[in-house]
Amino acid sequence: MSKTITEIRSIARGHTQTAINTLVGVMRSPKATHAARVSAANAILDRGWGKAPQALQNGEDGALELIHRIERVIVHPDEEHDEQES
Template sequence: MAKTPEIRPSEASRKGQFKKGQSGNPGGRPKSIKEVKEAAREHTLLAIERLAHWAASNEPAASVAASNALLDRGWGKAPMKFDDDEDGGQIRITIERGY
């Protein structure tokens, strides 16, 4: 069985850290992420039109999901309120799936 090397305290404190002036991401953000965002944004109008179509549909789940998506994109998501006065100081978080 191989013996694990002993790590000195000075080495352990440096583990996972970069030298002063050294970046953890010297190449910067990958260009492909920017290109994907730009490509997706080219379809914004189409996506909004489709969401509007589904928001007006008679299918309740699709209508609610599309309406929520349009409101979130147009006005931003509603702020979350945390009130610790109810339930004896406990915070209750409700997550609703909009489908």
């Protein structure tokens, strides 16, 4: 990770309390729109409790089936070179 990204994260985290206070202020403000209040409330809940799990739908009969495949292939440089010449 580059130093710049680390510095940006550090600066942003330094403003956490102010950001939370701002979200709480919007959430509690009777002058804020309902959409703004709900958005602020959701942001607070997401940060405090994590985002709620969401089911993935494939548009057919149910949840989308996800298949993960990890394949490890060990290639020796000499063998790879021999295969390319063939």
